Amino acid sequence: MKGLTLWQIVNVEGLVIKSTGKWCDVLADDGSLVACQIKGKFRMQGIKTTNPLSVGDRVDFELEEDETGVINEIHERRNYIIRKSVNLSKQAHIVAANVDRAFLIVTLSSPPTSTGFIDRFLVTADAYSIPVTIVFNKVDIYTEDEMEDMEWMENMYGFCGYETMRLSALHGEGLEEVEKKMADKINMVGGHSGVGKSTLVNQLIPGAEIKTATVSDAHKKGRHTTTFAEMHALPFGGWLIDTPGIKGFGLVDIPKNELHHHFPEIFRLLPECKFHNCLHLKEPGCAVRKAAEETTMPPERYQSYLNMYYEDEGPYRV
Numbered sequence: 001m002k003g004l005t006l007w008q009i010v011n012v013e014g015l016v017i018k019s020t021g022k023w024c025d026v027l028a029d030d031g032s033l034v035a036c037q038i039k040g041k042f043r044m045q046g047i048k049t050t051n052p053l054s055v056g057d058r059v060d061f062e063l064e065e066d067e068t069g070v071i072n073e074i075h076e077r078r079n080y081i082i083r084k085s086v087n088l089s090k091q092a093h094i095v096a097a098n099v100d101r102a103f104l105i106v107t108l109s110s111p112p113t114s115t116g117f118i119d120r121f122l123v124t125a126d127a128y129s130i131p132v133t134i135v136f137n138k139v140d141i142y143t144e145d146e147m148e149d150m151e152w153m154e155n156m157y158g159f160c161g162y163e164t165m166r167l168s169a170l171h172g173e174g175l176e177e178v179e180k181k182m183a184d185k186i187n188m189v190g191g192h193s194g195v196g197k198s199t200l201v202n203q204l205i206p207g208a209e210i211k212t213a214t215v216s217d218a219h220k221k222g223r224h225t226t227t228f229a230e231m232h233a234l235p236f237g238g239w240l241i242d243t244p245g246i247k248g249f250g251l252v253d254i255p256k257n258e259l260h261h262h263f264p265e266i267f268r269l270l271p272e273c274k275f276h277n278c279l280h281l282k283e284p285g286c287a288v289r290k291a292a293e294e295t296t297m298p299p300e301r302y303q304s305y306l307n308m309y310y311e312d313e314g315p316y317r318v
Contacts, residue, residue, distance in 0.1 A: 017231035036069035055229040056097035084250030105191035140168040169200040193245025
């Protein structure tokens with residue numbers, strides 16, 4: 001690196017807080033913010049995702065003469081959230097790395113979030129050791145029927161062992177509970193476009209001024225306002241990773257014979273099955289199928305498991 005002083009070629013360590021493709025913003029350990037590029041060789045090391053680098057990554061980089069940086073090493077990740085596109089490309093994308101907790105923002109309307117989407121997110125998070133809190137947002141606008149549907153979902157996911165919260169990000173209801181859960185941790189918020197992720201970020205971080213948009217009346221779907229993942233420092237300690245809205249959530253690198261491990265209510269029934277390697281499909285003496293039939297566990301979750309297991313063959317019906 002001709003022309004650089006010694007201090008300029010020494011590796012500097014930092015945290016990736018924004019990634020827009022070729023360039024990313026890295027917060028160096030001395031508090032400075034440096035625009036960095038990743039060395040091309042990382043794209044040749046067998047990383048089969050659209051982004052070898054993700055928000056939340058710890059990296060080493062070298063400073064260039066123009067005060068930009070070149071990333072030459074990505075530290076080992078302790079976990080990450082990864083998804084596969086549901087379009088024809090089927091490309092995998094790392095949403096965020098080194099996360100303490102994911103907050104999945106769901107809504108019963110404007111736009112509705114399906115249990116199938118929720119379950120896929122939960123399975124992926126569990127596979128990569130990331131605890132999830134399901135946050136029901138926009139509770140201030142729900143009809144009586146929608147409130148009943150929310151209570152049913154709270155009971156179902158509570159039975160499975162997941163934590164749920166209620167929130168009206170727009171009016172700040174439930175915000176204090178979310179703040180307590182996020183304090184001093186690296187948190188990620190995910191969900192469909194239009195569920196209120198950006199509104200939540202703006203409430204948690206005064207002055208963040210993240211763009212928000214109304215839900216499309218024609219299709220009842222959210223409009224994308226966040227176009228790339230970005231980390232924000234929380235005023236009460238910790239970090240928040242705001243992510244783009246996700247339309248679909250395809251599973252990545254989860255073997256079919258291990259899928260049931262990531263449904264907590266199914267996995268805990270495995271010792272009661274006749275066969276220790278039961279996949280809960282058509283095996284005799286399956287405690288899971290029996291529990292689903294007798295509704296001692298949520299049959300909707302068992303159906304969701306079957307749909308994921310037979311994904312390549314289309315939806316499976318019991």
